[in-house]
Amino acid sequence: MASSSQHPTLPHLDIPSSVSETAVFQHTPEQDAQLNREWEPGCQPDEIYDRHLPPWRAWLRRAFVRRLRREKDWMAGWQQRVRTEERDKYFYWTAIFGTHTFFMAFLPLFFFFNHPVKGRGMTYVVGLGIYISSFSKDLVCVPRPYSPPVIRLSMSTHHHEYGFPSSHSTNSVSIALFLGQWIFEAREYFGWNVVMSTWSMLFFYAASVVGGRVYTGMHSTADILGGTAMGIACWALWIFVGDGVEEWVNTGTSLVPALSIPITLALVRYHPEPVDDCPCFEDAIAVLAVINGLFVGHWWSVFGQDDIPARSIFTDGPGLGLVIIAVRLVLGLGVLFAWRLVAKTTLLRILPPIFRAASRIIDIPTRRFYKAATDYNKVPPSVGFRAIPSVLDLQTGRDPASPVPSPINSPLLSPHPSQRSVSPMNNKSEIHTHALRSRPGKQNSGDQQVIQPGGSAQIKEKVRRKQVPKYDAEVLTKVGVYSGIGFLASTTLPAFFDWAERGLLD
Template sequence: MHAEQHVEEAADAVQSSRLPTPEPRLDAGNKDHDHYARRLPAWRNSLRKTLIPVVRWETPYLALLQEKVRTPALDSYFAYTANLGTHTFYMVFLPILFWCGHTHLGRAMVHMLAAGIYFSGVLKDMLCLPRPLSPPLYRITMSGSAALEYGFPSSHSTNAVSVAMYCIHLLRSTAEQHHPNVYLGLQLLAYFFAATIVFGRLYCGMHGFLDVIVGSLLGAVLGQIQIVYGHTFDLWIAQGNVTPTLIALLVILVLIRTHPEPADDCPCYDDTIAFAGVVMGVQLGAWHFSQSRYSIDTPIPSTVHFDFHHLGLLKTTLRIALGVLIVFVWRAIMKPALLKILPPIYRVLERVRMLIPRAFFLNASNYTSVPHLHGDDNLIPPASEIPHMLNNLVHPRKRAVSVGPQSAADAYETLAYRNRRRRESLKSAEGTPIPKRSSPSPTGRQAHKGAVFGADLLPTPAASRVQSLEQMMGTGKVSLGLLTPPKDSDYVERGARMPNTDLEDEKRELFDQLTKPRVRYDVEVVTKLIVYGGIAWLAVEGNPILFECIGLGMR
């Protein structure tokens, strides 16, 4: 995401709303504890304060792990493989499962991924925990929006573990159909996939141990639920009676409405909405398609009839290409249309008090039109951005490795940790006992930094490496680079050069380095539900029927 795009969007939003410039979006931030005490219920704030020390405690150990194992090759490997755990990867390949007759696997994936995104998003927005600090960590990512979310738990880990667990279950259920070597190889591949994604979140400095442990446990629970109850649920939906489908849709809408409000503008809710739309479209499409003459009931009702040997490579390729094209055309047409149609309707509903506004979304009464939105979708990007994304895979962006705050979350956590050091310094000056750090007496430039931040920022050989890495916490200007291994001097040059200003100037300098997120509009919620519900319906019913009608089917 280019900074100039965000600036243009903010200007467009202000001009269209004819209002003063809105307060900068402080998304996924870790502000002072009073902020969270005001914004969160007491029990949520209490949980957050309990877990914050864990996040800070594990940071230097994560940095030590990263320091011990980082190489240029591994940087590239984990930066690339992180894309295999993204929502976009799954959303691109899920429709293909349906079109190629693997409806049971496609539905299972939808259920597990949607549940994983929802429940991990609930925990993220409920507890508002930041990601581990950088520095001392290096952030290695090809996603410019990753740092905008809260850190706990890791949704990558949740998705990877649930998918791997279900795939292993399918392999074991059909062990007799595979050669022993193939059977063993596929199982190892599933384990390797999950391990790569989970460990990669630690290696890339995007998550801590607590994040990936809880995320993996959540994924295991969701995978087991799908294994035990998934087939029963599929049969229940495919009944001739539409009542089960309507009940499922109602439950999804209730879950959307009861999603907790975060203390900051975290985009987790956006992904929840998109996947909720997918689940709704899949259930409605599966029920209706199962009643048609185009579906078969093996292995579950609403399965698309597909035989590669009968269709051949050419027709199969045409099916997939045409199906993907229709999905992108649907998105390209419906999204702008809904963003024009819905605002007037929302303003009417708002006047009669029939809307329940959600925090951090601009109400329709405060703008006249929705400008063209950049980077508003983390699941399926617009077709125009695909060449740019492919180019990023060939030539990784220079922001693939970063040191220092990347979002308001990082900036506020950096300020909070600096304040902690200041308090420790004052207590030390007053004679109050504080935990002792192993470091030499500061001199010169170091003495100045120690006076400002309450700690020596330049470690010495006498200090343990963990303590040395801890000294780097709460420092840092943003520094972006290619996928290169770290050097100890990088932390000093990029992380430890601190501004000699008062607190407000210090805060301003940090926030001036951040890319400003875009404005979010209330109509985007329903827009995502309709657009992604339509994409799911096309995958489950619309495109399979079209394939049959134009000669790309089995009949």
């Protein structure tokens, strides 16, 4: 297709200071895509972050922001040169494989199909990476690359998180290294041809996800380098301590739950407070709780272990084995979703009265952007049915998450290459856009714009980001819910599958 082989040119955007906390997004790779102006964190005037952050955190943020300002012209020019419709589709969809969605959906399969040691290792490595990257995002509050001039290509709400580091890079690199190590350990069984082929595919997977974060305008080079380094560090740490941790838990010492539970609660309590309302904290809670559930579940299973190995799925032939796989998947994932629904609804009813009673005796800390239990009567029932973080917040591109859509015709819209040529951003426009993010202005606002191919954007109407209320009970609720998910997925469900299949088939 002739149009897809050309380099799309970004439109000229005349943007006033009232939109300094927004970015331009394209939520579908299709040629007739609309661009949407949406809020994202980290883009308030620098003075606000200097005032609210401790000096050392503000200094770190300033250093990253200076790098972003140096990179903005390079990133915009590079994006103009390399973007095509086919590449847009490729990097748009491969980004899924670096999300928490992919990890959380992939995790239970290790336990359901008789690989608990590798399942725990994968969870600890990737989970630690998710926590460290979420911690770092809230620590330094760094924005994503300046948009405009960069245009973001994203299907999810990950842009509601800060920029540094790239959690996609951390996740994909740690997953690739862990799986690469696993196939290396089985080299005598598979042979070196399989090992090298698998390594090549894993390298291509990680490179696609990491490189795609720059291509889609979601991250700077510093973001992906930092995320990659964190992924490598988490994997390397587990290489050194993994066997020792497994042996320690296998002793059955009561120190396992005695340390795991309070450490989890302490890490939740002392997670950095961000300046903006960022969902990084929620991701950190979820993964810490899952890790805690795995530790406690592993410790609990030590007391019920016997010398009988787990029943092989294909003991009774490939046909019945495929049926067993399907039943385990449907039943196992169904139980996890049901647990989440029931446990979350129950805890949101029980915890607020407990918090209110305890607040009369002790001072219960409440995080910024969360309502204290003393400030509300009950948590609305709808909170119990909110989407699982990073799973159900995906967009199709035709129905953006913004409460009021703000369409802008895509620079890819024109079918003929000559009609795609639009006014490039001149120096004045670039300086003006740069200045937006260090100038006081209205907060949490965006603007609706319409860009005609070959023309300029003018502000038509304003939209505001919808603030979703959060309640202090949700924090401890997430700890309980996701600890239960880790326990069920790693311990209870595999034991049930083995018991049921032995009773029915042996």
